[in-house]
Structure formats: structure tokens, C-alpha cells
Ligand code: ATP
């Protein structure tokens with residue numbers, strides 16, 4: 001077996017687990033994705049250790065462990081660390097699997113005698129590396145180091161056999177391609193193309209988990225394009241295939257499918273949250289259902305309404321949680337808020353906010369930005385979009401008004417035993433202008449005292465002060481709005 005000396009920065013917590021095993025007489029290695037990630041200078045999501053010890057032996061030598069699976073994996077718990085990836089270290093006896101009659105689960109899991117057997121059952125060469133922490137040495141039986149250098153994902157052994165053992169590996173290959181920016185080795189690709197139907201035996205939940213990892217990767221389009229080309233896409237949902245090569249109108253340089261990929265990739269580059277990325281990928285999914293040739297061009301009326309329904313259907317089939325589905329579907333439903341025929345007025349903006357909800361309004365704007373980039377239009381924030389953002393902030397903010405006083409018109413009337421009339425308004429405007437100068441003045445007792453003082457003034461004097469205060473307050477309000485508009489560089 002090929003060996004190579006390498007020094008890595010291994011977290012102390014991992015080193016300790018390995019050392020404890022070694023002192024108890026059990027050979028052990030760091031295995032799986034963490035070595036791949038160390039070599040690529042990526043932060044490992046989890047740390048796995050493979051060892052000669054049996055589960056019972058592992059449990060005996062650590063103070064706190066849990067063991068609740070049929071694979072022999074023992075979670076070694078470290079309560080001292082704050083780092084989520086180090087809280088439990090998965091320690092697994094060398095494994096040897098045999099017989100996969102359902103392309104899903106090994107019929108029985110047996111403990112292997114040595115590391116070679118354990119590495120041989122792993123999916124890809126880049127994941128079949130082991131590291132001896134004590135000797136600072138990488139073990140590489142299948143050429144994983146070379147494949148990492150070449151940025152290639154290659155199945156360990158015969159790819160067709162490996163995919164027949166566990167069909168999910170096909171999706172894992174695509175997911176890794178997106179996460180790492182790697183290419184699929186030719187034989188591995190061919191084997192996927194030939195064996196796609198095996199995926200029908202994989203549960204929606206497992207497909208969903210890989211799909212979500214693709215969506216959350218830096219370049220989701222890599223995996224999804226491969227999925228389309230190799231015939232896997234329909235196992236995520238048959239809906240997406242309908243947009244492949246589907247021509248749109250002049251405003252779009254790309255087909256429906258390519259536009260969805262570009263929109264999603266932009267939202268990933270921008271590191272937008274999961275629901276925005278999902279909405280980016282789903283937003284035009286219903287275009288194939290709504291396409292009509294009219295006035296010399298293709299139209300897609302109502303695609304956002306049908307799209308929201310399809311989003312719920314697809315995410316439901318994949319067993320996505322309800323909350324995430326709701327958010328994504330809502331964004332899809334309202335993604336057309338920026339239509340050309342609609343003027344950007346405060347009431348139009350208020351309507352959009354009411355529809356999508358205050359919590360999603362900025363996500364909707366981000367979806368819109370991604371949508372534009374996905375269309376191939378160069379500028380991310382043209383004037384109209386900036387105007388929209390400014391208007392949203394204006395509508396969402398609390399305007400400067402007597403409503404923010406800790407006392408209202410009824411209080412003033414009661415305090416001064418007066419009837420409704422302009423005097424009440426004058427008093428409130430004066431109080432507001434004073435509170436704007438000195439926010440500490442917005443205190444019920446202080447305000448009450450001041451009401452009595454103002455009430456004692458000559459009516460003409462009160463009217464003059466009241467009108468001045470109103471003008472001043474209105475100017476303050478305009479200044480606040482002006483600041484927002486300046487920030488967005490809009491009129
Ligand atoms: P991640 O970055 O998502 O943690 P990973 O490659 O570490 O990626 P895990 O699911 O943590 O993936 O699995 C750890 C290791 O177990 C893999 O690197 C691989 O060696 C092996 N493995 C996981 N799933 C399979 C599978 N379906 N078939 C064969 N080996 C697998």
C-alpha cells in the first residue's frame with residue numbers, strides 16, 4: 001500500500017481519542033472525508049476514526065459514549081469543547097460489508113480484521129484514505145492522493161458493482177463534485193449513466209439529504225448539470241427535465257433549465273440561506289406548464305402561481321420540513337413582484353410586503369437579484385431595484401409621528417379637561433418636537449408636567465408654537481426618508 005509522510009494540524013480532541021485507543025492497545029486511523037478535506041485545506045465537517053477495537057472495547061475505555069446503530073459506530077463524547085464538529089468523534093471498528101441485495105443496506109455488517117478491508121468498502125478513492133496520527137503518515141491504497149491532485153472523483157474498484165451495492169453513492173458522487181469542484185472520472189460517469197434506475201430503491205429522505213447538500217454547496221450547478229446529463233435528475237423530481245432546452249422570449253438568453261441553474265448558482269455565490277436557494281432553483285419550474293405562444297412570442301402567465309404549488313408538491317414528495325417548504329413556496333409565489341407594468345409606489349410595496357410577509361421581504365429581493373443575474377443581464381442592482389429596496393425600508397420604518405409619544409390625545413384632554421380641538425394637536429406636536437431633540441423627555445410623568453405648562457399658554461402663543469413644531473417635525477421626517485434614499489442613491 002502506498003504511504004506518504006504528511007503533517008496536519010489535527011484538533012487536540014481528535015488526537016486524544018486516537019491516543020487513548022492506542023494506549024489501550026488498539027491500532028487506529030483517521031479515515032474518510034476529513035483527510036480529503038485536510039489535503040484540500042477545507043474545514044472537515046466531522047472526524048471519523050477507524051480502529052481494530054470492537055464496539056464493546058471502545059465503550060469500555062472512554063468515560064462517555066453512545067452506541068445506537070447497527071454499524072458498530074460508537075460516538076465518543078467530548079463535553080469540554082464548544083466546537084460542534086468535535087463534540088462527538090465517531091469511532092468505528094474496521095468494517096467489512098457483504099451482500100447488498102437491495103442496493104441500499106448491506107445484508108450484514110461484519111467487523112473487518114484490518115484497515116485494508118475497511119478502506120476497500122468506501123465509495124470513492126478520495127474518501128478511501130487513512131491517516132496514522134502518531135506516525136504522521138497517509139495510507140493510500142487506491143490512488144486517492146493522485147485523484148485529489150487531479151480533482152477527480154473515482155469509484156473504489158468496479159464502479160458498477162459499487163453503485164449496485166449502494167445506489168446513493170451515485171448522488172454522493174455528484175454532491176462531492178459540487179462541494180469540491182471536482183470532475184467525475186469517465187468510467188464512474190458511465191457506470192452512473194447505466195445504473196440510474198437503481199435510484200428508485202433509495203428513500204426520498206436520503207435523496208433529499210444529498211440534494212440539500214448540493215443546494216448548499218458553493219457550485220450547485222455542477223451536480224445538477226451532471227444529474228441532467230446522466231439521467232439522475234428525475235429522481236430528484238421529473239419536473240425539472242421539462243425545462244431542459246426549453247426556449248423562452250427575447251428577455252432570456254437561456255433555456256428555462258439553464259436559467260434555473262444560473263439563478264441558483266448566483267444565490268449560492270452570495271451565500272443566501274437554504275430557502276432562498278431552493279426558491280432560486282424552483283422559481284420558474286412551472287414555466288413548461290404555462291408556456292403559450294402569443295403575439296409572436298412565448299408567454300408564461302401564472303407560472304409563479306403554478307410554480308408555488310409545484311414547489312410544495314416536489315418538496316413534499318422529498319419529505320422536506322413544512323417550514324422550509326412554506327418559505328420557499330412563498331418566495332416562488334411572489335417572485336414576479338417587480339413586473340414592468342407596475343409602478344413602484346408605497347402602496348404597491350406595502351402589498352408585496354403583506355403578501356410575502358415582513359420576514360421574507362429581503363429574501364424576496366435577493367431572489368429577484370439572483371433571477372436577474374440568472375437571466376444574463378449584467379447589472380445586479382439597476383436603478384429600479386435600488387428604488388425598490390429604498391421603498392421597502394421607507395415603508396417598514398416607523399414614521400416620525402405623535403404616535404411615538406408615551407402619551408396620546410385622550411391623555412392630554414383628560415389632563416387639561418378640554419374637548420377635542422386644534423389645541424390638543426398643537427400640544428402633541430410641541431411635545432414631539434421636544435422629544436426629537438431630547439429622547440429622555442419621552443417619559444409619561446415628564447410629558448404630563450409639560451402638557452400642563454403648555455395648556456397654560458395664551459391660545460395665540462400655543463397656536464404659533466404648535467405650527468412651528470409641526471413644520472419642524474415634518475422636516476425631520478423628510479430628512480429620515482432622505483437619508484434612506486441617499487443610501488440607495490435614488491430620488
Ligand atoms: P462530509 O463532508 O459530508 O462529511 P464525507 O465524505 O465525510 O463527507 P460522510 O457521510 O461523513 O461523508 O462519510 C464518511 C466516510 O464514510 C466517507 O468519506 C466514505 O469513506 C464513507 N462513506 C460514506 N457513505 C458511504 C457510502 N454510501 N458507501 C461507501 N462509503 C461511504
Ligand code: MG
Nearest residue numbers: 033034045046
Ligand atoms: Mg464526513
